Amino acid sequence: MIQDIEPHRFDNAFRSTEPQQDDRMMVFAGRTMLVHLLDEAGTFEFPTYGHTEPALPHPAVCVYAFSIDDEKYFVSLGEGGDAPAGLAYVPLETFRMATRKHMGHAAQTGWHLHRWYTRSKHCGACGSEMRHTVEERAMECPVCGNRYYPPISPAVIVAVTDGDKLLMTRYSRGAYRLRALVAGFCEIGETAEQTVAREVLEETGLRVKNIRYYKSQPWGYAGDLLLGYVCDLDGSPEVSLDDAELASAEWVPRDEIVEEDDGASLTREMIARFKNGLL
Ligand SMILES: [Zn+2]
Structure with a gap:
């Protein structure tokens, strides 16, 4: 990666x-x-x-x-x-x-x-011009004392599997048009595992079980920390697509996956590992 x-x-x-x-x-x-x-x-x-x-x-x-x-x-x-x-x-x-x-x-x-x-030039609380701190990577308001740190947005990447099949998606927004996996941001008040179950249900209508952590990846281009998870289908495999988020979501047999690890993204590494029977 x-x-x-x-x-x-x-x-x-x-x-x-x-x-x-x-x-x-x-x-x-x-x-x-x-x-x-x-x-x-x-x-x-x-x-x-x-x-x-x-x-x-x-x-x-x-x-x-x-x-x-x-x-x-x-x-x-x-x-x-x-x-x-x-x-x-x-x-x-x-x-x-x-x-x-x-x-x-x-x-x-x-x-x-x-x-x-x-x-981060101005304080979000009082609007004063902020200054760089010298003891840690932060910005500080000289008037009200608020300290701000670089925001990192946690998001999950989810490999949903059903035996020898992997759920592959295409996003309906953004520049990325290749096949990907279900993905979404963690919301306030939930664990990453709860994010996995919620995002899969919202985007595809599927329920999942046996949610396992795989690896994480900093993705600074978007300010994210990506958390890779693998899980199993629980119940019906019939997809009900949220077409605001996804252009498609389909079950792809292992031997029909053509994507390779591109050496850069967590998504591609997970897809390639499933293809090779390693996920
Ligand atoms: Zn302030």
């Missing part, structure tokens, strides 16, 4: 520090990100602070995000300006399937932080 970047090491412990010339910078403009182009074939890496300085807003606000191996990564707040020579903006989606996976994980985590910081 996208966060599995071994042999690289991801360290998200907070540090209050300023960027140096050779530190990596993550600069965004809309849903694009500034990269340093290395060759004509489109190979790129994250630019250094020194290289991106002309593109940073004035005054620049750069916040330490994380380290990968011994390199520090910073997020520039606000919109990036014109790309300096040798640099270019590429769509965030480019990173989702980046062959060098640590770049994909860096981009999604940087984007998650960037979105939160740029939407």
Whole structure:
């Protein structure tokens, strides 16, 4: 999955520090990100602070995000300006399937932080301008003292199985048009297991049992923490579709599944593992 970047090491412990010339910078403009182009074939890496300085807003606000191996990564707040020579903006989606996976994980985590910081300029309680705290990754209101932390939205991805068949779906909204699994956000006051049962019932009319946790995945492109679950059909296999959420939901026999693990998403890993008899 996208966060599995071994042999690289991801360290998200907070540090209050300023960027140096050779530190990596993550600069965004809309849903694009500034990269340093290395060759004509489109190979790129994250630019250094020194290289991106002309593109940073004035005054620049750069916040330490994380380290990968011994390199520090910073997020520039606000919109990036014109790309300096040798640099270019590429769509965030480019990173989702980046062959060098640590770049994909860096981009999604940087984007998650960037979105939160740029939407957290003012206190939600009193409207005062907030400031960055130095001892932890948080924003604090200097007037009423409220502290705000990066929001992470938990959501479940559910593999509903009936013997050798897997319930596969297509979403009716959003850009993702490939086959997927039932998915949905945890609501206030429920456990993740209750979310699983509720989402499956709401979206497909099916009841499930034997709900088992599989794995989780940070999905910073949407600010989510995805929780993968497997469960068995309980009762009738007849689907009653919620067509506001899903374009289709169908039982697919194991040997008719064509999807492979894409190395990035939890959904695809779960589908591929079921296909191979491993889920
Ligand atoms: Zn306040």
